[in-house]
Amino acid sequence: MARSATSPAGGRNLLLGAWERLKSWEGLLLGVLVVIVIINSLQAPAYLSIRNQTNLFQLFIEKIIVALIMTFILINGEIDLSVASVMGLAASTLGRLYELGVPIEAAFLIGLAVGIACGLLNGFMIAYAGLPSLVVTLAGMIGYRGLAYILLEDRFIGNYPEWFSRLGQQPLIGPFPLALVIFFVLLVGAIIVLQYSAFGRYVYVIGNSREVARYSGVKVRRVKMALFIVSGLVAALAGLLYAARLGSVRGSVAEGFELDIITMVLMGGVNMYGGAGSLYGVLLSILIILNLRNGMSLINLTGHVQTGVIGVLLILSVLAPNLARNIQATLNRRRMRHLAGTLSEAQESP
Amino acid sequence: MHMRHISKSFGATQALDDVSLSIYPGEVHALIGENGAGKSTLIKVMTGIHQPDQGEILLDGRPLQIRNSAAAQDHGIAAIYQEPVIFPDLNVAENIFISHRDRGAIVRWGRMHKDAATILAKLDVKLDVRMPARGLTLAAQQAVEIAKAISLKVRVLVMDEPTSSLSAHEVAQLFKLISTLRNQGVAILFIGHRLEEVLEIADRVTILRDGKWISSALRSQVTTEQVIQDMVGRQIEDFFAKSQAERGDLLMSVRGLSKENVFSDINFDVYRGEVLCFAGLIGARRTDVGLALFGVEPADAGHITFAGKEVKIHSLEQALKLGIAYATEDRHRFGLAILMSVATNITLPTLRRYLTALGLVRQSDEYATAEEYRQRLSIHAPSVKVEVGRLSGGNQQKVMLSKWLNAGPKLLILDEPTRGIDVPTKAEVHHMINALAAQGLGIILISSDLPEVLAMSDRVLVMREGRQMGLFDRKAATQEKIMTAAMGQNRPAMEAQP
Numbered sequence: 001m002a003r004s005a006t007s008p009a010g011g012r013n014l015l016l017g018a019w020e021r022l023k024s025w026e027g028l029l030l031g032v033l034v035v036i037v038i039i040n041s042l043q044a045p046a047y048l049s050i051r052n053q054t055n056l057f058q059l060f061i062e063k064i065i066v067a068l069i070m071t072f073i074l075i076n077g078e079i080d081l082s083v084a085s086v087m088g089l090a091a092s093t094l095g096r097l098y099e100l101g102v103p104i105e106a107a108f109l110i111g112l113a114v115g116i117a118c119g120l121l122n123g124f125m126i127a128y129a130g131l132p133s134l135v136v137t138l139a140g141m142i143g144y145r146g147l148a149y150i151l152l153e154d155r156f157i158g159n160y161p162e163w164f165s166r167l168g169q170q171p172l173i174g175p176f177p178l179a180l181v182i183f184f185v186l187l188v189g190a191i192i193v194l195q196y197s198a199f200g201r202y203v204y205v206i207g208n209s210r211e212v213a214r215y216s217g218v219k220v221r222r223v224k225m226a227l228f229i230v231s232g233l234v235a236a237l238a239g240l241l242y243a244a245r246l247g248s249v250r251g252s253v254a255e256g257f258e259l260d261i262i263t264m265v266l267m268g269g270v271n272m273y274g275g276a277g278s279l280y281g282v283l284l285s286i287l288i289i290l291n292l293r294n295g296m297s298l299i300n301l302t303g304h305v306q307t308g309v310i311g312v313l314l315i316l317s318v319l320a321p322n323l324a325r326n327i328q329a330t331l332n333r334r335r336m337r338h339l340a341g342t343l344s345e346a347q348e349s350p
Numbered sequence: 351m352h353m354r355h356i357s358k359s360f361g362a363t364q365a366l367d368d369v370s371l372s373i374y375p376g377e378v379h380a381l382i383g384e385n386g387a388g389k390s391t392l393i394k395v396m397t398g399i400h401q402p403d404q405g406e407i408l409l410d411g412r413p414l415q416i417r418n419s420a421a422a423q424d425h426g427i428a429a430i431y432q433e434p435v436i437f438p439d440l441n442v443a444e445n446i447f448i449s450h451r452d453r454g455a456i457v458r459w460g461r462m463h464k465d466a467a468t469i470l471a472k473l474d475v476k477l478d479v480r481m482p483a484r485g486l487t488l489a490a491q492q493a494v495e496i497a498k499a500i501s502l503k504v505r506v507l508v509m510d511e512p513t514s515s516l517s518a519h520e521v522a523q524l525f526k527l528i529s530t531l532r533n534q535g536v537a538i539l540f541i542g543h544r545l546e547e548v549l550e551i552a553d554r555v556t557i558l559r560d561g562k563w564i565s566s567a568l569r570s571q572v573t574t575e576q577v578i579q580d581m582v583g584r585q586i587e588d589f590f591a592k593s594q595a596e597r598g599d600l601l602m603s604v605r606g607l608s609k610e611n612v613f614s615d616i617n618f619d620v621y622r623g624e625v626l627c628f629a630g631l632i633g634a635r636r637t638d639v640g641l642a643l644f645g646v647e648p649a650d651a652g653h654i655t656f657a658g659k660e661v662k663i664h665s666l667e668q669a670l671k672l673g674i675a676y677a678t679e680d681r682h683r684f685g686l687a688i689l690m691s692v693a694t695n696i697t698l699p700t701l702r703r704y705l706t707a708l709g710l711v712r713q714s715d716e717y718a719t720a721e722e723y724r725q726r727l728s729i730h731a732p733s734v735k736v737e738v739g740r741l742s743g744g745n746q747q748k749v750m751l752s753k754w755l756n757a758g759p760k761l762l763i764l765d766e767p768t769r770g771i772d773v774p775t776k777a778e779v780h781h782m783i784n785a786l787a788a789q790g791l792g793i794i795l796i797s798s799d800l801p802e803v804l805a806m807s808d809r810v811l812v813m814r815e816g817r818q819m820g821l822f823d824r825k826a827a828t829q830e831k832i833m834t835a836a837m838g839q840n841r842p843a844m845e846a847q848p
Contacts, residue, residue, distance in 0.1 A: 198705055198709055204689075211684050
């Protein structure tokens, strides 16, 4: 009797422990990352060099910058599909203006302003006109991209002043180029704002429930408006950095980036419906994607295969918590049945 | 149709306890009871949505198992609810035949339109069957629902508060329709909140209270007074009795508060240290008055004086600044961020107090406040950092109260604060309301629970469908008086009762 009572309990503790660890999504991501890094460094000794790691970031730097603000937006229960088109529009604006003889510095600032304008428009439609962000930003994705094509038609604009082209590639501080420095500065800022400030708190609460936030005196519209404006600005900045790195601009710049960006955020454990997730998780998810791709390149897997693997990973990441919950529920039911069985046994044989 | 000794419980709540009911062809049987008396559960058992724990259902003398609503339909049992279930983009005929599965794979439009017209003619309803249902009035939509039931050869028709959103004229139309059905031999179970109406249409009356069968009688053999007595006559000794707090100064006075199509001409005063109850049935628009005072859905007209100053409340920020807080009846939709921690929820409306100069949240202060409330209201949570969604309903309620108490309100509006929570927690909440009043808060308690209203109130304001039906002093308020006012029966004979 005593044995049968203790053994499931012991098993339960173990399971519970595993469950708690798995439930901390960040913990799981960290584990996966460590495994990838170990395998990679066994494969290629140069893998861990600062040069390789910097390069690795360089390839995705624009996307991961935008992923930071996308994290806010998804936690807020919204989505911004227009980011890649804003990147393209800002870059195209810069190219066109430069072509017309506007100094590159002014063109850069106007490019950022265009991003803010796009964000304002998105934000207004979502926060004040009350339209769903999926539709508004889908329209934005098409519309802003269209504008970019109108500006440049099918031309490439290149031959920027040397300092601008260097922005993207040359080391600025130590071995790190400007874009990477910007990323880390934004990362620290984003973590402070999202995890420790009142604004960040409101982002989460609105993502939980707009109505609860409203009934608690949170200015829901202002928060959403601010998020989309910043999203436009950050996307424009990323687009301009991308232009600098490529050294030439055309209408199709950054096409399709929005999906990669959203993938990074979702794999970071941010709830698809808003209200939960963290920047730590997103950072880990970014590191996993970068290192995994790098590792796959080391063993000569093509880009297409890499993309496929990332896709499978995303599905798994959405599946895993559900699966874990179902397994837990089944175990609970079994345990209850077992308990009921033990009880009735005990009653029958007092 | 007979229902015998039906019992049904959900968890620890006994929703139905040994209820028996018989419905005869060609008869309108009214089912009456307060909110939570078990009427809805009984209907759901009849229509196969719930299975009874005990008891049996007989149709034509044969026992019957109703496993789901499709089975109920096969036996000729159908229900019509408060809000008609229609498909706005389909036309009248399509709506009528929406659940038919035996008309072949191909729609024969001509035949369908003809059949629909025949059914409507039988009901003496004039409607174009080709018209989309979108443009129909509520009454016409209900006629379509009834036609739908008839097309399914209904024998027992359950009507759950079909009149609650109809105008007087539309009610008359509906009653004509019910009479037609009755004359065609359909058995009708009618549930309503407006006692006059119910008694007008009913041939037989059954009263439920707290899930128990109280009485059944022919309409001709009961009086309105008896019905009300049966509905409310329960023991109230178990309830917490309010200790009378000293009534302080006038805190708020409201005159002629109105909002178009929602409520009109509401007048009351609230004093510090007083509990003013808003009583009434569901749909009395008490919550809307609360939301108007909280600035979420501002009123269009009326004067409010708060703490001696004439004020207009247009926004929630204003209300909070004045010191008005509102704890919602719908915790999940409006009250708590379920995925967030207890502490986060408690400090949400007052987050500004916990910020450093740089706008960062001082989490240690936040936890300290939350911890204080956890102990003061004995919130059962392992820590204030756990997600609020993992607490029980009663404890969630306490978290929500903490959230608003922390805002330091002068006037606290509590909307159904004890609905759906267990008895000990309920007593705790009552005790707390008392303590708050004793500290000099003005409290507006919106409650559909009559014993609670009687136990807790200093004064009771009764509403019915957006209108103020009466304002009673604690001494003058009785269950009968409140229920009479809430049901819209203002009879001098009742007023004369002590």
